[in-house]
Amino acid sequence: MFRTIICTLAAIFLISTTSALAEDNYTKAENFIKIGRLGDAIQALEAQIALKSDDARAYFMLGDIYLRTNNFAGADREFQAAITFRSAYRSEVAKKYHALALASLQSREMETAKRLFDGAIKWDGNLKSQIAKSLFDNGQYELAILYNPGFRESLADKFYAKGEAVAGVGCLSHYREAKKYSAKHNEAVKEKLLAIAKSKFEEKDITFWREAAAEFGKIPPDYKIYQPGTYTFSLKAGEKTDHWITFRSGILLELSISSPDYQYKLLGYNGKVIKDGEDVVYPDDIMDKFKIIAITDQPKITMVVKDNRVSIK
Numbered sequence: 001m002f003r004t005i006i007c008t009l010a011a012i013f014l015i016s017t018t019s020a021l022a023e024d025n026y027t028k029a030e031n032f033i034k035i036g037r038l039g040d041a042i043q044a045l046e047a048q049i050a051l052k053s054d055d056a057r058a059y060f061m062l063g064d065i066y067l068r069t070n071n072f073a074g075a076d077r078e079f080q081a082a083i084t085f086r087s088a089y090r091s092e093v094a095k096k097y098h099a100l101a102l103a104s105l106q107s108r109e110m111e112t113a114k115r116l117f118d119g120a121i122k123w124d125g126n127l128k129s130q131i132a133k134s135l136f137d138n139g140q141y142e143l144a145i146l147y148n149p150g151f152r153e154s155l156a157d158k159f160y161a162k163g164e165a166v167a168g169v170g171c172l173s174h175y176r177e178a179k180k181y182s183a184k185h186n187e188a189v190k191e192k193l194l195a196i197a198k199s200k201f202e203e204k205d206i207t208f209w210r211e212a213a214a215e216f217g218k219i220p221p222d223y224k225i226y227q228p229g230t231y232t233f234s235l236k237a238g239e240k241t242d243h244w245i246t247f248r249s250g251i252l253l254e255l256s257i258s259s260p261d262y263q264y265k266l267l268g269y270n271g272k273v274i275k276d277g278e279d280v281v282y283p284d285d286i287m288d289k290f291k292i293i294a295i296t297d298q299p300k301i302t303m304v305v306k307d308n309r310v311s312i313k
Contacts, residue, residue: 029044045058060092094123105140128147134155163189170294190213228306234300235292236298241291254295255287255304257276259301260300264274264298267290267291268287
């Protein structure tokens with residue numbers, strides 16, 4: 001009877017002592033963490049694990065320290081041990097990663113943020129859609145589409161709408177952003193930019209808008225090859241043909257252009273301009289490729305193209 005009482009008292013003493021030591025290790029660790037002595041905190045928690053190898057709380061606290069110091073391998077190891085001994089810690093671990101990811105995002109540490117978001121999703125897959133939406137709503141589009149590729153279509157729509165609301169060259173940056181996420185609006189953008197190009201008079205402006213249109217798809221050539229025959233053009237004052245007039249190589253060209261009053265000019269591809277008239281001889285360097293510019297309204301300009309090789313034969 002006496003021996004039983006002694007054994008019972010010894011067991012109670014041992015349990016009390018172990019509990020006291022555990023509490024002492026936790027207290028030390030927490031105090032060390034508060035003053036930034038993380039190395040000492042780690043030692044206190046490792047001492048607790050030596051005392052009780054299945055102590056989920058100690059593993060969890062160790063994982064948290066390693067996570068704060070970007071020791072991701074160490075954090076994963078300790079968190080896994082914590083979850084092994086107490087599965088309820090899984091959601092808590094995910095929250096730790098998520099909170100630090102948001103902090104890293106705030107300080108523009110994008111690579112670290114991504115790694116932490118990945119960690120949060122690893123521990124709790126249900127966070128993926130929540131993280132993606134949060135990133136999208138806060139303008140972090142590149143990260144958002146990593147976690148929900150479906151946002152690509154929404155982003156394309158968003159930037160396309162912005163482009164439609166802006167006049168002039170300002171629309172291009174929005175259209176290019178839309179294209180980056182999806183090709184769904186490319187054809188519409190291309191046609192709009194080609195229409196703008198056609199509305200321009202200066203060649204440098206036409207070239208600028210055509211080159212912009214070409215970013216969104218294949219565009220038609222800006223020239224037309226005319227075969228032997230008779231052609232007519234109708235142009236308003238100040239208007240010019242919307243394409244370069246050229247001819248197939250190898251022909252012996254005879255060209256005649258006329259209108260009732262000759263109130264038009266010819267613009268060569270080299271930039272030279274000549275005023276046409278009944279006795280004007282067209283320079284060869286202009287005739288390779290040119291446009292017709294109306295000085296006054298020209299309801300009918302007639303162009304006759306002949307290949308004199310046929311006549312020679």
